[in-house]
Amino acid sequence: xxxxxxxxxxxxxxxxxxxxAILLWFYVINQGQLATPDNIRDVGLEYRNLEENLxxxxxxxxxxxxxxxxxxxxxxxxxxxxxxxxxxxYTVPVQVEQQRGAMITTVEPDMVEIEIQEVxxxxxxxxxxxxxxxPTGFEIADVLLSADRCLVQGQQEEINRISIITAPLDLSNVxxxxxxxxxxxxxxxxxNTISDGIQIIPETITAYVAINVERESKQVPVLADxxxxxxxxxxxxxxxxxxxxxxxxxxxxxxxxxxxxxTQTINLDNRDATFSKTIDLETPExxxxxxxxxxxxxxxxxxxxxxxxxxxxxxxxxENEVDxxxxxx
Numbered sequence: 001x002x003x004x005x006x007x008x009x010x011x012x013x014x015x016x017x018x019x020x021a022i023l024l025w026f027y028v029i030n031q032g033q034l035a036t037p038d039n040i041r042d043v044g045l046e047y048r049n050l051e052e053n054l055x056x057x058x059x060x061x062x063x064x065x066x067x068x069x070x071x072x073x074x075x076x077x078x079x080x081x082x083x084x085x086x087x088x089x090y091t092v093p094v095q096v097e098q099q100r101g102a103m104i105t106t107v108e109p110d111m112v113e114i115e116i117q118e119v120x121x122x123x124x125x126x127x128x129x130x131x132x133x134x135p136t137g138f139e140i141a142d143v144l145l146s147a148d149r150c151l152v153q154g155q156q157e158e159i160n161r162i163s164i165i166t167a168p169l170d171l172s173n174v175x176x177x178x179x180x181x182x183x184x185x186x187x188x189x190x191x192n193t194i195s196d197g198i199q200i201i202p203e204t205i206t207a208y209v210a211i212n213v214e215r216e217s218k219q220v221p222v223l224a225d226x227x228x229x230x231x232x233x234x235x236x237x238x239x240x241x242x243x244x245x246x247x248x249x250x251x252x253x254x255x256x257x258x259x260x261x262x263t264q265t266i267n268l269d270n271r272d273a274t275f276s277k278t279i280d281l282e283t284p285e286x287x288x289x290x291x292x293x294x295x296x297x298x299x300x301x302x303x304x305x306x307x308x309x310x311x312x313x314x315x316x317x318x319e320n321e322v323d324x325x326x327x328x329x
Contacts, residue, residue, distance in 0.1 A: 040065050045094065045112070046079040054087065055155050055197065058114035064096055065106045078107055080114065089115045120156030123149050124165040126184065128207060132172035137252065139214040140171070146206040150184055154198035163189040165200065169207055180207045216256070217249040222281065222294055225262045228269035233302055236268075240297040250287025261289055263296060274299045 041064045047056045062078050077097040085092075092114060094107050128143050145167060152159055167182045174180075183204045186194040222241050230236070241263075248258055263279045276297040281289045 041076055043076045043078050046077065047114075048079050048081055049083040050116070051082075051086065053119045054116050055119050056082065056114055056116050057155065057197065059109075059112050062094055062112075063108045065108070080112065082114075082116070085116055087116050087118050089113065117155050117157070119153055120159050121151060121153040122159050122162075123151055124162065124186075125149055126165050126167055126205065129166040129168045129185075130171060131168045132170045134171045134174055134211050137214050138175050138211050141210040141212040143169070143210075144208040146208075147202065150205075151201040152186065152198055153201065158194055158197040161188045161194055162186045162198075167205055167207055169209065171209065171211065174209060174211050177208075177210045180209060181205075182207055214252045215250060216252040217247055218255055219245050220248050220258060221245045221260050223260055223262045224296055224298075225265050225282075226268055227265045228267045228271075230268050230300060231270060231272035231302075234272045234300050235302075237299040237301040239299070242295045242297075243291070244294075246281065246289045246291060246294070248283065248287055248289050250284070254284050254286045258284055258287065263294065266296065266298070268298075271298075271300060272302060 042061055043064050045059055045062050047058065050056055058080070064076050064078055066076075079095055079097070080092050081095065082092070090113070091111055094110055094112055096105050096107050126145055126148055128145060130140070134140060150165055152162060152165070164187050166185050166187060168185060169180060169182060181204055184200045184202070186198060186200060188194055222244055224239050224241065226236075246261060248255060248261065261281050261283060263281055266277075266279065274297070276295060278293055278295050280293045283289050283292075
């Protein structure tokens with residue numbers, strides 16, 4: 001074998017050795033997986049060097065393929081350089097930060113279409129939105145928000161879609177006075193949430209909420225409650241109550257169970273003449289009546305006409321009796 005042929009054989013062996021070494025290196029680093037689908041990473045696309053008062057609309061993610069020892073997807077940085085670009089539509093290249101240990105890096109797509117817009121802004125009133133009502137038997141007494149207006153910045157097209165800014169409140173476990181921290185939400189006319197392309201300032205506010213026991217009211221009749229005996233020979237001809245019905249206000253459960261109210265007990269002992277008096281009403285605990293007292297007139301008749309009768313006109317403390325001349329009807 002000539003010296004020239006020996007040299008060629010040696011060169012060929014060197015090339016083969018280098019290729020085998022490279023393949024072995026890939027195998028060790030990637031555990032035998034060379035350019036498999038596992039090498040493809042779905043990563044977020046970052047927009048860099050955007051001028052102030054501008055916002056960009058474009059793809060949010062791209063696929064990056066790496067050969068070699070690559071990092072996790074969260075550490076792979078794909079970006080678009082927006083230096084010097086103003087409002088308008090552009091097709092720009094996607095770049096990937098060189099990854100240590102990766103011999104080859106590619107990105108799909110390698111060009112993306114973007115739109116750069118001027119940042120718009122507008123102020124909106126804030127309305128609270130009850131997502132969950134208080135527990136059964138409780139009701140909302142008042143809601144106060146720490147801010148009544150907010151600023152929305154971002155894509156003007158998205159800002160124009162906003163119909164309302166709400167502060168959602170979950171009151172399912174609230175039975176007293178409390179404070180809630182809530183994130184503001186932008187909604188369109190159909191109630192759909194708008195979040196992309198806008199920023200709400202402030203993002204969160206505080207809601208001060210007062211919850212009371214649920215109350216109800218209704219009109220109920222008033223009945224007189226008597227005790228004792230009239231003077232022998234006399235009897236009650238009729239009873240007049242003014243008013244004869246009152247409003248009762250209180251916890252819903254109590255109001256639902258109350259169909260009438262009675263006066264405090266009126267003692268008839270030794271009575272032989274018509275009388276009137278102001279008397280308080282008996283109300284169940286947790287409820288109150290309006291008015292809280294009534295004027296009752298008890299018409300008493302006996303065997304003789306033109307008897308002198310007592311008319312007790314009492315104040316709220318049931319004092320001051322006044323005599324009346326009463327002729328039985």
